[in-house]
Amino acid sequence: MPRVVLLGSSPGPDAATGQATPPAALTLPALAGCPTVIGKLHGQLASLDSEPVTIARSSEAAAYRGFPGRLVETSDLAGDLRALADAVEDATENLLILPANSLIHDELIYQITKSKRGALALIVREPREEDENGDAVVPDVPIEEALPEIGDRTLEGLPVRVRARKSRVISVGSAFHGVTRPNAVLLGPLHLHHKHAPVLAEAARELADLAHLLGPDDDLVQLLVLGLVRKGVSVGVRGRRDLFYRRVSTAGQATEALAEMATFNEDRARLNNAVKGADGFFTTYFVSTYSRFIARWAARRGLTPNQVTLISIALGVAAALCFATGERAGMVAGGVLIYFAFVFDCVDGQVARYARKFGVLGAWLDATFDRFKEYVVFAGLAVGAAVSGVGDVWTLALIALGVQSIRHLLDFSYGAANRRKPPSPLPSVPLSVSADTGLRQALEERRAAKTGGIRNLLKMWGRAGRFRAVHWARKMIVFPIGERFAVIAIVGALFDARITFLTLIIWGGIGAAYSLTGRLMRSFA
Structure with missing residues (x-):
């Protein structure tokens, strides 16, 4: 405090x-x-x-x-x-x-x-x-x-x-x-x-x-x-x-x-603040538009974030069981259930932020069981493919699991490295000096020292994000969790497990390459 x-x-x-x-x-x-x-x-x-x-x-x-x-x-x-x-x-x-x-x-x-x-x-x-x-x-x-x-x-x-x-x-x-x-x-x-x-x-x-x-x-x-x-x-x-x-x-x-x-309307502002501002395209337009109201309803009835997390886990396991049937009706039901599993995955964080109920257990449950739901659905899809005669897709399932695991590892390690990196110091000027000319000149020199080939490319790409199409394209290309669950729900319901895994692997690989390229450029800049 x-x-x-x-x-x-x-x-x-x-x-x-x-x-x-x-x-x-x-x-x-x-x-x-x-x-x-x-x-x-x-x-x-x-x-x-x-x-x-x-x-x-x-x-x-x-x-x-x-x-x-x-x-x-x-x-x-x-x-x-x-x-x-x-x-x-x-x-x-x-x-x-x-x-x-x-x-x-x-x-x-x-x-x-x-x-x-x-x-x-x-x-x-x-x-x-x-x-x-x-x-x-x-x-x-x-x-x-x-x-x-x-x-x-x-x-x-x-x-x-x-x-x-x-x-x-x-x-x-x-x-x-x-x-x-x-x-x-x-x-x-x-x-x-x-x-x-x-x-x-x-x-x-x-x-x-x-x-x-x-x-x-x-x-x-x-x-x-x-x-x-x-x-x-x-x-x-x-x-x-x-x-x-x-x-x-x-x-x-x-x-x-x-x-x-x-x-x-302070309550509306509090509710809007419960929604993370950096979410992906699918989460922003197909989940958060209404999930915040579920979060407020849950919070006012005393539901805790951990209880909402358990609902999300249960829906994820149920989706995996539906996918495991291999039948078209089961695939459609699995798509619907995994979508709502993701909705409640968003709701638990929104309840925590709206009700201001945070805890180490909740953070651990949320991070751990996001991966659990994703991987148990992979298993359900692979079992369903074998049952329905699509063929053995376990190899594809393991590749998809490996791609996501490597991406999570890179995300964690890069975030930890950034937190350890000391910030670039800002210039200082004595308080006894009246004009801020020296301060502004020092800031300009600091900015000029940070210019270069790679840094200029990063700045140009950053400025391109002012255009909404580019902004959302950059959000989607990294294949965040909302887009991954959307692929599983939509492609799984309309096609089969093989197409679902191929989509996850290709899009996940592109996202991993994009993220790794950006992080390497920032590391060398």
Whole structure:
């Protein structure tokens, strides 16, 4: 569970004008019990950290007393930064840092804290400037020639002083630190792996020493990310997507935000999040379109993921027995059963993610019996072929089994090797330097060093994935489990075991060659 740090002193809309109300004094009369903003947030975070650290200015500290956890009183921005450094530097758990005036969905907290990124921040990008025809306006000066700026534009009450690319923060500014063509703001929540806690503490203390150069509109979260980026930490980004987050500083903003929050379907977002986003074509269009609703039905009736896994195993064994009859009716029934065995194989993971019930046993059962169902069906098809007089297809069955086993071994070993591979370090720039020119130049040099024949080919192939046809072709060519079960179900029902095994071997061989080629290219790049 992460350690939670609440920033009661983090500026928000209207904070710079002095009109802000402490979140401990802002009530939410539209909610049952009329909780305060900070009270609601404490209730949401109780399962993560029952003793969070709250950093607040002494003038507002009285409003925070009585809530769980430790209250640290400060007098200015430098004090805020030093208090945060003291709170996180010895952390042995991951960190969740967010402003105390946050209104946020539980599901968004869950998604942020379950991220596998070492650092992740919630952002919102500036809308693209468009001309009268709706086309994006291209800046007159290319970004390579643009100069760092201290932007005075605001978005959702926060200064636009962040340059973000698709997956991570490139540069962050302040009233002292210039940013080349800023395009986003950091909304608030920041999740950080504990290995980066000492770096964050060091950066916070350095920024505290520079506090006299910072301004009243400088946001504490943006300053923290500024420190991380300047120290070479890769900070990933994500948007709100179909969930809600807003900072509120006045009663009017709180009422407006609650009304907007009520228009979001948090349960639907949670259900959609239960479906893996990287599934193959068959799974995406022929299973996940409805399996999520089975998962929600099962979860609400108390079914566990392991129980759903057992249903999937039973359906797989039943499919194998049907295939073993060798009769056309048995082959059709086997195709239907193996399809639903795969459906429930997807449902068990979706139940786990929707109900948030994870366990080592469940993960082991899911991984192990996926292979078991596949191989027991191979045996059923081979027996059925012998019974029906198609001929001895055991050799084909063993080849198909061998191809899949080798592919699983390669997948596991390559994944393990990648996890051991240290990430390429990002450049760092002193916080005492105002402009981010040096940082951007170092990033360009790093990018140029990564260009070459093989790397260029990989980049071109990666960019080709923007086209949907290429994207799904790449998904299908590797012959993922959904496509394999679809081949068994459809080809087995329409033809015979020999054709089924030949299809599995040929497609599996092509997929293995494609995957191996890509991995070798990435290894040499």
